[in-house]
Amino acid sequence: MRRLGDRLVRLADDQRILTAEECEAIARRVIGFAQGEGETRVELLSWWQGELRWARNRVSLATDRRTVQLRVLRGPRGRSADMGGGLATTNQLDDISLESVVRAAERNGRLQRERSGAWAPGLSFTPPYPEMTYPPTAIWSDATYSFTGERRGEVARAMVEDAEARGMLSAGYLEARAAQLAEYTSEREPIVEVRPYVKWTQAQCSTTVRDSRGAGSGWAGLSSYDWAKIDAHALAALALEKCKASQNPLALEPGRYTVILEPQAVADLVEILVPSFSAFSRKAAELVGQGPFVLGFDDALKLWRSKLGLKVADERVTISHEPVDSELGILPTANMQPLKWIDRGVLTALDHDRDYALKTLNENAARRSLTGYRMSGGESSVEEMVRTTKRGLLVTRFSNIRRLDDSSLVSTGLTRDGLWLIENGKITKAVKNFRFTESPLFVLNSIEQLGVPVPVFRPTRGEGKELTPAIVPALKVRDFSFTSTIDAI
Amino acid sequence: MIVLSLTLALAGWFAPVAAQTRFIWPSEDRVDVTSYETAEECLAVIRRIQNREVYRQTQTAWLDTMPYDRARSLAPLPRPVTETARACGARYTEPGAPVGDFAILLPIYLAAERDADAEKLIARRLAAITGEPKSALNERAAVLDSLINIYTVERPLRLARLEWLTDEYAKAEPDRSRRAVRYALLTYFAYDAGDTARARRGAERVLAIVGKFTPAERRRFDAEDVLQVMMIATRALASEQALLDSLRRSTASYVALVRDTWARGTGMRAEAFPFPYNETAPPLTADFWFGVEKPVRPRPTPGRVSLVVFVNNEDECFQGPLTEESSTCWNQAATLRRLAQRFPALEITLVAHTRGRFAYLAPPPPAEEAELIRQWLLGAHRIPAALAVSITPSWRLPDPDGRPIRRDSPVVTAYSFGKRFNAGDFGGAALLIDQDG
Numbered sequence: 001m002r003r004l005g006d007r008l009v010r011l012a013d014d015q016r017i018l019t020a021e022e023c024e025a026i027a028r029r030v031i032g033f034a035q036g037e038g039e040t041r042v043e044l045l046s047w048w049q050g051e052l053r054w055a056r057n058r059v060s061l062a063t064d065r066r067t068v069q070l071r072v073l074r075g076p077r078g079r080s081a082d083m084g085g086g087l088a089t090t091n092q093l094d095d096i097s098l099e100s101v102v103r104a105a106e107r108n109g110r111l112q113r114e115r116s117g118a119w120a121p122g123l124s125f126t127p128p129y130p131e132m133t134y135p136p137t138a139i140w141s142d143a144t145y146s147f148t149g150e151r152r153g154e155v156a157r158a159m160v161e162d163a164e165a166r167g168m169l170s171a172g173y174l175e176a177r178a179a180q181l182a183e184y185t186s187e188r189e190p191i192v193e194v195r196p197y198v199k200w201t202q203a204q205c206s207t208t209v210r211d212s213r214g215a216g217s218g219w220a221g222l223s224s225y226d227w228a229k230i231d232a233h234a235l236a237a238l239a240l241e242k243c244k245a246s247q248n249p250l251a252l253e254p255g256r257y258t259v260i261l262e263p264q265a266v267a268d269l270v271e272i273l274v275p276s277f278s279a280f281s282r283k284a285a286e287l288v289g290q291g292p293f294v295l296g297f298d299d300a301l302k303l304w305r306s307k308l309g310l311k312v313a314d315e316r317v318t319i320s321h322e323p324v325d326s327e328l329g330i331l332p333t334a335n336m337q338p339l340k341w342i343d344r345g346v347l348t349a350l351d352h353d354r355d356y357a358l359k360t361l362n363e364n365a366a367r368r369s370l371t372g373y374r375m376s377g378g379e380s381s382v383e384e385m386v387r388t389t390k391r392g393l394l395v396t397r398f399s400n401i402r403r404l405d406d407s408s409l410v411s412t413g414l415t416r417d418g419l420w421l422i423e424n425g426k427i428t429k430a431v432k433n434f435r436f437t438e439s440p441l442f443v444l445n446s447i448e449q450l451g452v453p454v455p456v457f458r459p460t461r462g463e464g465k466e467l468t469p470a471i472v473p474a475l476k477v478r479d480f481s482f483t484s485t486i487d488a489i
Numbered sequence: 490m491i492v493l494s495l496t497l498a499l500a501g502w503f504a505p506v507a508a509q510t511r512f513i514w515p516s517e518d519r520v521d522v523t524s525y526e527t528a529e530e531c532l533a534v535i536r537r538i539q540n541r542e543v544y545r546q547t548q549t550a551w552l553d554t555m556p557y558d559r560a561r562s563l564a565p566l567p568r569p570v571t572e573t574a575r576a577c578g579a580r581y582t583e584p585g586a587p588v589g590d591f592a593i594l595l596p597i598y599l600a601a602e603r604d605a606d607a608e609k610l611i612a613r614r615l616a617a618i619t620g621e622p623k624s625a626l627n628e629r630a631a632v633l634d635s636l637i638n639i640y641t642v643e644r645p646l647r648l649a650r651l652e653w654l655t656d657e658y659a660k661a662e663p664d665r666s667r668r669a670v671r672y673a674l675l676t677y678f679a680y681d682a683g684d685t686a687r688a689r690r691g692a693e694r695v696l697a698i699v700g701k702f703t704p705a706e707r708r709r710f711d712a713e714d715v716l717q718v719m720m721i722a723t724r725a726l727a728s729e730q731a732l733l734d735s736l737r738r739s740t741a742s743y744v745a746l747v748r749d750t751w752a753r754g755t756g757m758r759a760e761a762f763p764f765p766y767n768e769t770a771p772p773l774t775a776d777f778w779f780g781v782e783k784p785v786r787p788r789p790t791p792g793r794v795s796l797v798v799f800v801n802n803e804d805e806c807f808q809g810p811l812t813e814e815s816s817t818c819w820n821q822a823a824t825l826r827r828l829a830q831r832f833p834a835l836e837i838t839l840v841a842h843t844r845g846r847f848a849y850l851a852p853p854p855p856a857e858e859a860e861l862i863r864q865w866l867l868g869a870h871r872i873p874a875a876l877a878v879s880i881t882p883s884w885r886l887p888d889p890d891g892r893p894i895r896r897d898s899p900v901v902t903a904y905s906f907g908k909r910f911n912a913g914d915f916g917g918a919a920l921l922i923d924q925d926g
Contacts, residue, residue, distance in 0.1 A: 363851055363852070
C-alpha cells in the first residue's frame, strides 16, 4: 500500500500487514470524516495467512490470503455497539470507503439508539474511565513472516520424500500467519492509541503417515510463533517412525489402564478443562451454581460458593499463564496480569468478565483466559516412564473429544495415531485404538509421574484470531478408563 | 477478503479498479410498505416507526423527566405511525382476514384507528371457538387473556373495551387469583388515565374477588402480588380526594384509611400492613454529607415536612433516559426538581451508599466515590437536596474468592423498622415525613 487516494487500495505483495505508521494515518483519516458529537473508535486488523496442505504424498491446497478489517464505532463516549454506539466494518481503505463506513456507523448508531432508547445529550458529567495498559509482547518472528509459498513447497516436499520412498502415504499441513491489531480513539486530541499497535506471527506444522494398507498410522506436529523453532524434518521422521511401529495392532480388552500420555495427548485432555476457567465459569458457579467448580449454596451468606481455594488436582500441577512468557507467546489483553488458575493443585483463580469484576468483586479489570497456558511438570522423560511401567499403554494423542457432563467434565473420545502396550518396562506391541471415557479432573488427580513441559501443536482458532499456545508435560496416569475398542487406525 | 492463489499471483494480475460508488441510504421519511409481504412484517415496520417517533421526541424532551401526563395514554398515535398502519394494513379487510392471525392483525387495526374492524375480528375469533364446553371455556379465557394484553399495550388506551374484555375474561376464567390480577390491571390503567369511575369499579371487583379467597388461595397468591394488587385497589377506592382529606386531618387518619382498606381487601390484620406508615422517622446518619451547612444539623429536621429518598444509583442511571416505562434515577431526579420548585419549604434528603465502584471505575476510595455520587446527583442532575452518603459496611471472603459480603448500613438498619420493611434494597423508595417526624 503506497498511498490513500480515490482508488482501490491493496497491500503490496511484500507488505502483507499494515505498519504502525499506516494504521495511525488511516485512523486519522477515519476520525476526520466523523460528523457530529461523540467518540470515534477505529480498530484496524490486517492479517496474512499462507498454508499448504498435502495428502497421499501430493499437494492438494496451497493458498496465500490476506485482508484488512477496519471497524468503526461512532457514538456516545464509551458506548459499545449494543448501547447506543454504531458499528460498521469495511475492508477497503480508499477515501470513499472510509467515509462510507463512518457514515454507516453513524447511521447504525442512530438506529441502535432508536431501538434501545435515547442517551443523554448535553449531560455535564461523564463518569471517569480506568486506565488500560497492555503488557509488552515479543511474539513476532521474521522466520515465520518469510515462510513464503515457495519455501512451504520445499518443506512439504522434503517431509513427503522419506515416507514416499518407503511406500507410505503422507498427509500434512503447513501454515504461517501474521497479523497486527491497533485501536484508536478520538476521545482526546489529537488521537489516542487505545490499544498499542501489536503484531504477531504463528506457524504450525503437522503430518500424518499411514501405510498404504491402512494398518498403521503415526502423527507428529508442533505450533509456535517462530517457525525457526519447528523442525519439520524431525516431525516427519517421528511420524514415519510411529507409523511403522503402529502397524498390525492387536486388540486389547478395554478397561482401566496405567497410561503414559505424550504431551499432545495431555494437551488434548486439558483442552476440555481450560474453558472451565473462563469468565462464564465463575459466573455460572457463583451466580447459578453450575459447572465443575461449584461447591454448594451457603445458607448463612445466601450465595453460591465455588471451589476457589480448594484442592482440585495433584499438588504437582500448576496451570498458569504469563503475559510476557516468551516461550509461551500469547497475545495479552488489556490490564492482563500473570495468572495461576491451578497452583500446586489448588484452584486459585477463575476468569471473570469486566461486568462481574466491577459489580461483584469491585475490581477494575476483567480476567480472560483462552489465550494459552503453561502446565507445570517434572523431570521424568517418556522413556523413564516406560521403563518404570509394569503394564500400561503409551498414547500419542486423542481426537473427537466430546464433553458428556458439565459438572464432572467426563468426556469421551478416541486414541489415535499410535497406541502401544507396555509390559515390564518395554514397549511390546501396537494396540488397536480405544474409546475413552474420562474426566481431565480425574486424570489430574491420578498422576504418577510428570515429564518436562514442552510446546505442543495447537490448532488455530480462526483467521486473524489470537494465539492459543500450550506448554504441557507428558504424564503417567493410573486407572485411565477405556470403554471400548474401535477399528479406526 | 481477497483470495490470491499462487497461480494468479504468478500470472501477475493487478488490474486497476475505478473509485467506489457511494452507497445511498433509503429515505426514512416515507416508508415503502409494498416491500413488506406478511402481517408480521407490517407490524414490525409499525413498531419501528413508533420507536422512531419516540426517539425523535427524546431528542428535544426527555420523556422520563416530564411531569406525568395522565392524558398521554389516551392521546392518539403520531400521524406517521397511523399512516404507516393504514397503508400496510389496507390489504387486510374484515371479514376476510385470517382469524388465526388475530394477535398480529389486531394491533395493526388499532394502530390504523380501525376500531370497527378490530371489533369484527374479535367477534369472529371468539365465535371460532368450538369443542367441548370445558375446553371451549379454557380456550375462550386464553383468547381473552391475549386480547387484554393487546389492549393494555396498544395506544391510545380503549378503556371501555378493556373493561368489557376483563368482564368477559372473569366469566371464563375459573382461577380467582388470575381474575383479581386482571381487574387490578384494569384498575391501574383506568386510574392512571384519570378515569376514576372505571378505576373504582375495577377496585371494587378486585376486593370482591380477593375477599372470597380461601386460605389456600391466599397462600398461592404470592404475597408481593397481593400487595401490589391491593395498593392499586386501595388507591382507586379511597380516591385521591379522600386520601388528601384524611391527610389534611392528620397522618394518623390517613394511615388508618389506607390500612383499613388494605385489611378489608387482604383479610389480614391492619397491624400487618407492610409499610412503616405512622412510624417515627429515625435521624439520618451518614459518613459524608453534601449540600448542607457544617456542622450538620439532624435530619429530618423537626417541624419541617421532609422527603427522604433512598437513591438507587445503579448502573442503569448512566445509560440515559429510557422509554416511558423507565423507573431509573432520571425520572426520579426530574420529579424531585419539580417538587422542590413547587414546594420550596419541602426538605429533601437523598440517601446513597457506596458500592465499591462508580460506573466503569473500581474501586474508588469511599470519599472519592461519595464525591462522584455528589457530582452525578447534585451536579449533573441538579437535584436541590442534601446528600447523605454512607459507606456500605462489608467484609471480603478469604482469597482467592474475595467477594465482598455487604451488610446494611446503620441508616438502612434504622429505616428497616425492625425488619418489617425491606430497607436494604430500596430501589429508589421515598418516604414522606410530616412535621411531627
